[in-house]
Amino acid sequence: MKAKSLRRERRWALIWSYVFLVVFAVIFLTPPLYMLITSLKTSAEISAVTLPWWVFHPTLENYYALFTSEAYLTFFRNSVVVSLSVVAITMVISILAAFSLSRMRFWGSATLATGVFLTYLIPETLLFIPLFKIFAFVQDWTGIELMNHWWVLIVIFPTLTVPFCTWIMIGYFASIPKELDEAALIDGASYFQVLTRVFLPVALPGVIAATIFAFTVSWADFLYPMAFTTSIDQLVLPAGIVTTLIKGDVFNWGQIMTAALLGAAPPLVIYAFLMDYYIAGLTAGATKG
Amino acid sequence: MANGVATDAAARLPASRRRAARRRFARHKSWIAFFMALPLIALIAALVVYPALYSLFLATLNKGMERFVGLGNFTFLFQRDLFWMVVKQSVIFAVSAVIFKALIGFVVAHFVHNIPAKGQRKWRGMLLVPWVIPPAMSTLAWFWLFDPSYSAFNWVLSRIGFHNVPWLGDPLWARFSVILVNVWYGAPFFLIMYLAALKSVPEQLYEAAAIDGANWWQKIWYVTLPMMRNIIAITVLFSLIVTFANFDIVRILTAGGPIDQTHVFATWAFQLGIEGGDLPLGACVSLFMFPILGVAAYFILRDINRRGNEA
Numbered sequence: 001m002k003a004k005s006l007r008r009e010r011r012w013a014l015i016w017s018y019v020f021l022v023v024f025a026v027i028f029l030t031p032p033l034y035m036l037i038t039s040l041k042t043s044a045e046i047s048a049v050t051l052p053w054w055v056f057h058p059t060l061e062n063y064y065a066l067f068t069s070e071a072y073l074t075f076f077r078n079s080v081v082v083s084l085s086v087v088a089i090t091m092v093i094s095i096l097a098a099f100s101l102s103r104m105r106f107w108g109s110a111t112l113a114t115g116v117f118l119t120y121l122i123p124e125t126l127l128f129i130p131l132f133k134i135f136a137f138v139q140d141w142t143g144i145e146l147m148n149h150w151w152v153l154i155v156i157f158p159t160l161t162v163p164f165c166t167w168i169m170i171g172y173f174a175s176i177p178k179e180l181d182e183a184a185l186i187d188g189a190s191y192f193q194v195l196t197r198v199f200l201p202v203a204l205p206g207v208i209a210a211t212i213f214a215f216t217v218s219w220a221d222f223l224y225p226m227a228f229t230t231s232i233d234q235l236v237l238p239a240g241i242v243t244t245l246i247k248g249d250v251f252n253w254g255q256i257m258t259a260a261l262l263g264a265a266p267p268l269v270i271y272a273f274l275m276d277y278y279i280a281g282l283t284a285g286a287t288k289g
Numbered sequence: 290m291a292n293g294v295a296t297d298a299a300a301r302l303p304a305s306r307r308r309a310a311r312r313r314f315a316r317h318k319s320w321i322a323f324f325m326a327l328p329l330i331a332l333i334a335a336l337v338v339y340p341a342l343y344s345l346f347l348a349t350l351n352k353g354m355e356r357f358v359g360l361g362n363f364t365f366l367f368q369r370d371l372f373w374m375v376v377k378q379s380v381i382f383a384v385s386a387v388i389f390k391a392l393i394g395f396v397v398a399h400f401v402h403n404i405p406a407k408g409q410r411k412w413r414g415m416l417l418v419p420w421v422i423p424p425a426m427s428t429l430a431w432f433w434l435f436d437p438s439y440s441a442f443n444w445v446l447s448r449i450g451f452h453n454v455p456w457l458g459d460p461l462w463a464r465f466s467v468i469l470v471n472v473w474y475g476a477p478f479f480l481i482m483y484l485a486a487l488k489s490v491p492e493q494l495y496e497a498a499a500i501d502g503a504n505w506w507q508k509i510w511y512v513t514l515p516m517m518r519n520i521i522a523i524t525v526l527f528s529l530i531v532t533f534a535n536f537d538i539v540r541i542l543t544a545g546g547p548i549d550q551t552h553v554f555a556t557w558a559f560q561l562g563i564e565g566g567d568l569p570l571g572a573c574v575s576l577f578m579f580p581i582l583g584v585a586a587y588f589i590l591r592d593i594n595r596r597g598n599e600a
Binding site: 014025119126128216219223226227239241264271283 | 329478
């Protein structure tokens, strides 16, 4: 009798769990779905007084308009070049640093490891104004014009990615048994070989997780491009969509939603294929280290 | 290769010389280590620490940045009502958003944890989508959902017999909306962290609690929460930092309006410093993020030290 009621209780708990999960999934997925719905509509249908949650006359004209738009393709290209460069720079800096901090140690290395973590406390929203001024006087001194060039983002985005990636990599490197690199060193490998032949293959999941993190962060950043780039040919996607497609009070919502959806696509595709690495990277900071 | 040679040589030397060689080698090694970490040190020093310190100096200049005014910018801010409004709004925004993110994340994590392990991956995958989409893009979608004349939300509300809601037009509703979007964006992060934590609670603890006659509430209160305490603390702390420094959502949804009622530190600093051309005043405003970040730093450092002692 008791067992039966317990089983029934379990079944109800399960049913309720599913009910609430469906509710939350609907809430969580509404904005992206609405992007998709709007992107398939004509301007006439968007401004018509009909059911907004359904597409009556699906069209790809918004997609076509964006793929033939010089400006949008420039944003996309800038974003791709910036993000890939930032990923490369980030991985080199953070893997070298993580190897050095987790295995070799030097005077002050423990303090540095803590310091890397603490850079999280100095957010970009605190740095963009002094950087703005610093760029101005760097130009005065050296003649290099930093303001309003997309490549300046390659220089400053690593500040957003390197600390956390280093932290992820320290966590993974620290979990590699010391015997492994000692054995390699005794066999006559140099430190560089220990890193490339032993550590990187063993910590590959960490490398992938850090790469994904670096890519998504530099792809998504909005404040630095807004503060440091203004010309249409220098903008990256988020800033480009927000500043150029919204012109005064005229909103071409079909195109804005299409642009936003296409802009969200690369991180979403990466996430769809590498979800486990993505999540490993997210939770690495708290459960490891 | 050089290191390999050094160890070979060391093996053939008498003990005292060997010790000296080892010391020299260790010194050599620490130099290599230092050079490997040098790019990181240079990056953080040049583009994080230096600008942060420089903003302290910048905040003491006048608008044209040619004259030192001491704390003049600060006293100017203290006299403005708008400044205190921004302080209040930043705190309300960050604290309420983090509380709701934490609660929703906790509840949904339990639901996901409840269902059979086979289906969990699929649900987790769907529920994390808001976190994956770049916030600037998803906020545009929210902006469109809130649109005053074509709002898809208001369409639904009017069908079920409610009045239209001025989502972004009315100060109170606009404040609600920016928090709502922030909760939507951040709750999945909590969900993932909690789910990882829930998985690490040993099943035996629940069995023991069940044998002792604990109901579901007592299981959560006496087993789950104490076991997850550390992860909850870390996640809340991080989320608080990020939410407090948030820029994207408020900037895109309201740009601070209506009548500056939804400004937080970051958006107001941007408006004053970059758009208004008063960099020192903007620097001044963003510096007010320091106190709360300092408190966060204290807790994180304490946590790191404690972990360091355990290791």
